[in-house]
Structures are given as C-alpha cells and as structure tokens.
Amino acid sequence: METAQPTVIENNRSDNGTAPRAVDWENPRVSAILSAAAKCFARKGFSATTLAEIGKELGLRKSIVHYYFASKAALIHEVQSFTYHKYLGRVKEALASDTSADRIGSALHSLWDAIQNNKTGTGLNIEVWSAARRDPELKRRASALHSDAHKLVHEHIVQGLGITNGDTQRGEALSTLILAVLNGLSVTEYLEGDEAKSKHAYEMFVSLLNQNRNAS
C-alpha cells in the first residue's frame, strides 16, 4: 500500500544488502531535521533529547518534526543510517578523486580523516551502541551499516594490500581489525580529547601495515 505522504517511503529495503532507507533524504527539510537531530543526540544522548528541541534548532514546531518522523525511535533509526551514509559517501568521493601512488594508504587516510571531521558521528555511534541493546531494530541497522563499512574497507584497502580473494579469512580479519582500530581510536579521542595522541597511534598502525606489505 502506498503512503499518502510523498516524502515518506516506508520499508524501502534495497535488495543488494545495503542498509535500508525509509525516508527521502533528498528532501531538504528531512535532511535538515536529520542533521539537527544528529547534533542534539550526540550532545545530550537519545533519552535526554526531545523532538521539540530538535525542531527548535531549526526554528520548526515540534508538529513539523512529527509530520516527518512518527516517533523519536523512528528518528533515531534514521539518523544513524543518514550519518553513516554521509560518512561513507565522503570516503567514497575521496577515493574516486584520488590519484596518488599509494592508493591504499590514501584510502585508509580518507577513512581516518572522515572520522576526525565527524565528532558528531563518534558521539552518535557510542549512543547507538548503548541503545542497540534495548532496540533490536536499531541493532539490525547498526549491523547492516557496519557491514557496509566492512565491504568498503575490504574493497579499497585489503584487496590493495595484495591479499587475494582466495585468502578470504586473512582479508576478513584485516578488514575487521582496520574498522576496530578506527572505532577504538575514535573512542580514545572522545574520552581523552587528545587528537595528537590518537593520531600518533593511527600512524603507528599504518606503519605496521606497511611493514607487513614490504615483508610479504
């Protein structure tokens, strides 16, 4: 059954395994609400943030926010996908325009850069991890997004490191490790607020990867 609101497309789950998108992100008002919500959620957490506050950020009445998102839960689900896709989109863009000799190092660097420029994303991730335990739909979406990121890392970094498709287990392990390092360091930075510290650790990781490349 079609919905009467043209901007809301429910259950539009794509078949290619990417995360579902329930709302039309091309609608400027929808994307403005999602961006404002991401900021509020990252700042105060899900439970302490109200739809009215999110509207206030944009000078909108709560009822307008409600028109696009039936509940705070619906907005939380959507904000996660929206922010993550924006993040991965930025990384893909950087990869497409990249002409450097060390494409792998530069792919890893784009991921790192995108995290550095996206403190809201880190705060939001932590909020999602915490809430996912009480919200199966949020957890399902978080897993789907995580596996999108995993695929990106695998295609652009791991295969480039000369790990062939035959050696699936090593490639999988390395993709998992790379994502864990990025997540772990974003938490370090969030907790300690020390950008130089996590940057040095990131560079240490890159040098370990490079030694591995030269050795094999």
Place this chain on the structure above:
Amino acid sequence: METAQPTVIENNRSDNGTAPRAVDWENPRVSAILSAAAKCFARKGFSATTLAEIGKELGLRKSIVHYYFASKAALIHEVQSFTYHKYLGRVKEALASDTSADRIGSALHSLWDAIQNNKTGTGLNIEVWSAARRDPELKRRASALHSDAHKLVHEHIVQGLGITNGDTQRGEALSTLILAVLNGLSVTEYLEGDEAKSKHAYEMFVSLLNQNRNAS
C-alpha cells in the same frame, strides 16, 4: 571530617595517580551489590535500571542498597572503578604467574582473555562512554582508569617489545593503539556477536606486532 558509617570511606584518592576508591570493596555486601549492579547496568543500561532491581538480584531491600550508596549516580561511579580494577587485577595475576618464553605475547593474550571472559565489562564500558558526556565525574574516573590500563600495557607489552624509554612517543603510540584495538574489537563482538571474527582480527594484530619485532 570522618563519616559515621565504617564501610564508607569518602574521597580516598590515592596519591600515586591510580583511580580513586570511595567504598570499601573488601566488605562482602558492598562487592555483591557492585557485581549485581554491573550485571544490571550492562543488561539494561543506566537509566532503565533502578536501585530496587539491583537489590532484588540479591534478595536485598532497596533501603539496604541505599545504605551503602547514597544515589544511583554514586553507584554508577563505583561500579565502573570496581569492574575495571577486577579486570586489571585478573590481568596482573596472569602476568605474575606467567613463565612462558614469549612474555609479551602472553601479556597481550591475558588482556584479550580478560575481555573475552567479561562481556559485562564491555556492555558497561559502552554505557560509561555514553553517560560520561553528561557526567563530568564519571568522565574523570573513566579517564583515570583508562590511564591505569595504558600504564599496564606500557609496562608489560611495549617495553618488552624493545621500545626503550628514550623513544617515549613510539611507546605511547603503541600503548594507545593496543588499547584501541582491544576496545574496538570488544565493540565488534558486542555488535555482531561473532567471537571467531574478532578472534581472527586479534590474531592478525598480534602477527603484525610480531613482524614488527622481527624486523627491528
């Protein structure tokens, strides 16, 4: 001013930089309440858990929990320190009794093992990261505990890898990286529930570290 309750020692901050300990953990009832609280918090989160529920886990009235902990906030602060110290204590014990040839690999392995056997700790960590943004005292404690763990990693692993005290920056970077990998992989496992996956990524990291040792 001394408090009238013999089991409560307020503001007992040690001078050697370790995390403060406000409550007598040797008291069996205190440690039972802290263990039960850790379980409840990791399962349902801070905001959804009540002192009454924590008491119920132990067959205690809410007023008894209140006798030892003035508020849920006080209990949350203490649970974090308690769980973390139990975790680091287990690691130190394993290190003390270790007689293997590869003491560094085995130190790293004890840290990893302790995380594997402490799902409550991972759930609690995520809850702390999320709540720390709204609770400066929780954040201060989380930073102090993080720096305890950092010190442990530095003493037992990084120095053993042959990085001398002179090369402080490299040693710091490696300690930060190791903690980030452990945190990041515990999140992966928490989100995906796939122990084999994070184990393979952990082993990949150990092999990168070993190649670095052999190369230098």
